[in-house]
Amino acid sequence: MPVPSIQPFAVRSRQLCLAVGMTAAALLVSGRPAAAQAPAPQPPGAKTAPAPAPTAKPAPAPAAPAAPPAAAAPPAQTTPSKPAVEAAPQAVPGFWDPRRRPERPDLSRLTVIRFLTETDYPPFNFTGPDGNPAGFNVDLARALCDEIKVTCTIQMRRFETLVDALATNRGDAIIASMAVTPQLRARVDFTDPYYRAPARFVSRRDNVLPEIRPEYLEGKKVGVIGGTSHEAYLKAMFTDAEIHAYPDNDALRAALRRGEVDFIFGDAISLAFWVNGTDSAECCAFSGGPFVESRYFGEGVGIAVRKGNDLLRQSLNWALFRIWEKGRFTDLWLRYFSISPF
Secondary structure: OOOOOOOOOOOOOOOOOOOOOOOOOEEEEEEEOOOOOOOOOOOOOOEEOOOOOOOOOOOOOHHHHHHHOOOOOOOOOOOOOOOOOOOOEEEEOOOOOOOOOOOOOOOHHOOEEEEEEEEOOOOOOOOEEOOEEEEEHHHHHHHHHHHHHOOEEEEEEEEEHHHHHHHHOOEEEEEEEEEEEEHOOOOOOOOOOEOOEEEEEEEEHHHHHHHOOOOOOOOOEEEEEEEEEEHHHHHOOOOEEEHHHEHHHHHHHHHHHHOOOEEEEEEHHHHHHOOOOOOOOOOOOEEEEEEOOHHHOOOOOOEEEOOOOOOHHHHHHHHHHHHOOOHHHHHHHHHHHHOOOO
């Protein structure tokens, strides 16, 4: 992945572990901006995926305790209990409108789809115990081929070689958590987004805010990784906060655990794994909702095809909609991401 002056909306890492969790139900929602528009920074890079996560299977964060019941006999004076904040249900990213069903293309013209993906980027892409490609993107590719009823191959390559491999006809489509950016649109065509990585704040558990606005963080110390789009967003939108830049996720999260900062701000997918994993020691929790300003955090993640390959792009869009409509996308998402970043 090329490293731009302002990194993409989700910072790349090789430490993110596989999170396998089963959840009974899911709420299909799309992310929404949590703050007003702001001047755009330099364009983000071409890769999107989460940053480091714990080495153990993450567990859901405990729900807030319920408010105590009212006393049986009213005392002389009582102080009303503060209502508990209900835990948000698991949310699955969805970019499909049921009222806008894609037209079914002529699938008979497709005989094989050669998918290209990354070599080592769990839980999205990794080599399974049997030596074959595995991960969320790999399973999604196989589901798409099953829906289209076409033979499917999956080749793993280094991320920085994927676009060139596509351009030289060594593959037909890239499914590798690749961000949709203006720079890449000049070289490839993209399907509709199939997920995005929002940004969120994390605080210590004794300082959780149900909502975050710029005025709420006036004078507060907020940590962020320096040189990222997350830092650019804070500087543009949270001008009264005291922003502290850190070199990497380890330093950033350690600062929050030690109380050096009041909040940290970063990629919500990686933070979800950390908050609910053993590395955080249950110190912290999300504060406020997701931030999805596309000029800072990208337009979403799509499947790349060669410029002008409309048949394949439209076929994949049709298959993505069908998988979502049948609930297979939700099942797949919950299998890998039992903790919601939204």
